[in-house]
Amino acid sequence: MPTVLIIDDNAAVGVALDVLFSLHDIAALHAASPEEGLALLASEQIDLVIQDMNFSADTTSGEEGVALFRQIRARYPDLPVILLTAWTHLDAAVDLVKAGAADYLPKPWNDERLLATVTNLVELGQANRALAQRVGRERRERRELENQYDLRGLVWADPALERVLQLACQVARADVPVLITGPNGTGKERIAEIIQANSQVKDGPFVVLNCGALPSELIEAELFGADAGAYTGASKAREGKFEAADGGTLFLDEIGNLPLAGQMKLLRVLETGRFERLGSNRERQVKVRVVSATNADLAAMIRAGTFREDLLYRLNVIELRLPALAARPGDILPLATSFLAP
Known part of the structure; x- marks a missing residue:
């Protein structure tokens, strides 16, 4: 009363x-x-x-x-x-x-x-x-999160993103694949960096491959490397992203763009940690934490036959769904201030 x-x-x-x-x-x-x-x-x-x-x-x-x-x-x-x-x-x-x-x-x-x-x-x-009590509580929770974890300088304020960050930091130390989903521009790569920074392999390499930025015929060579002569223009052997990320984290952006042949090889690496370079029969062993991201509807791609269901099962051990900026109004002003700062 x-x-x-x-x-x-x-x-x-x-x-x-x-x-x-x-x-x-x-x-x-x-x-x-x-x-x-x-x-x-x-x-x-x-x-x-x-x-x-x-x-x-x-x-x-x-x-x-x-x-x-x-x-x-x-x-x-x-x-x-x-x-x-x-x-x-x-x-x-x-x-x-x-x-x-x-x-x-x-x-x-x-x-x-x-x-x-x-x-x-x-x-x-x-x-x-x-409202003041809620804002005060959210500020305390935000400070606690920032003090407890390395958030890689992320600019944020909205509780919707806080829930994603809490989960990302909690699963970071678990050696399991993580799938980050959400629209373009929501910060999926930054979340992957945060997972790496708070993981048991935080001192290892963080390697990024944008599967949507490469021709389909080159993705396998980028992922697994290639021996000399494996394809036209391959004058010398080169290591792939998995070798470069050994002992660290490999971030596969736009995973939905990976061709079916590459999906099969990726599935094998996730299952065994082993792979062969393109043009080579020698098996190689790596220890890599895989974090992938997509803005595609992978379930629809599975129904269309363009994405392997067993690969999604392997990648989607933990899914982090990033809300669009429209669903995080509390982040708009801090981001604008950050972008416009001299």
């Missing part, structure tokens, strides 16, 4: 407002002087203050009320205050509303208007406090 503090030297005003508010499930406390009101504010949980503007006998200047309002405003800047007086000075009312007063009502007051104002202000105050 919300609580309203009434600061008025007239006991009848306190009784009348107490009766009015009690009929609408609002508790009321009454203070007869500014000092008593400030003491109650310090000791009680107050949602709104209704204060008189004059407390001394034969005083109509409103100076006492202005002084009290400024003290309340200084100590409790978010607490709504309604000013109530029989001596209405328009200039004073305008000045105090500009200074933050919620409303300025004359005596005798209109019950319906006063009640509507109090109800709206109390609901708004409760909503603002709930």
Whole structure:
């Protein structure tokens, strides 16, 4: 039940407002002087203050009320205050509303208007406090996450991304493949870097291959290497990405673009850790953590026969789904600030 503090030297005003508010499930406390009101504010949980503007006998200047309002405003800047007086000075009312007063009502007051104002202000105050508590909690959780893990300088603020980061950091130390899915531009490679930075192979190499940026006939050579003469232009042997990533992490971006022949060889490496270079019969052994990413619908590709179901099973031991930026509005301002910084 919300609580309203009434600061008025007239006991009848306190009784009348107490009766009015009690009929609408609002508790009321009454203070007869500014000092008593400030003491109650310090000791009680107050949602709104209704204060008189004059407390001394034969005083109509409103100076006492202005002084009290400024003290309340200084100590409790978010607490709504309604000013109530029989001596209405328009200039004073305008000045105090500009200074933050919620409303300025004359005596005798209109019950319906006063009640509507109090109800709206109390609901708004409760909503603002709930929001402030949520924002504070999210900030604490964000600080804890940033202190506990290496997030590679990621710029973020939205809780939707925090959930992905929590999971990414938790699974980083597990030696299992991870599939990162989400639209283009959501930061899939950065999440892969975070997984590497918090894994047991964080000191090993982090090798990236964009499967969508290479001709299909060259992807196998890029992945597994090639011996001299394996294809036109291969004048000398070269190691592939798996050899380069030995003891570390291999990030396969746009995994949905990998041709079926390459998918079969990749499946074998995931199962055994062994592979042959293109044009070679010698088997090689590596220890590589594979993190892959795609914006494609791999399930639809499986139905179309363009992606192996058994490979998806191997890659998708843990899936991290990155939400689009439109679903992370809290990240927009921090990202814009970061991009526009000199």
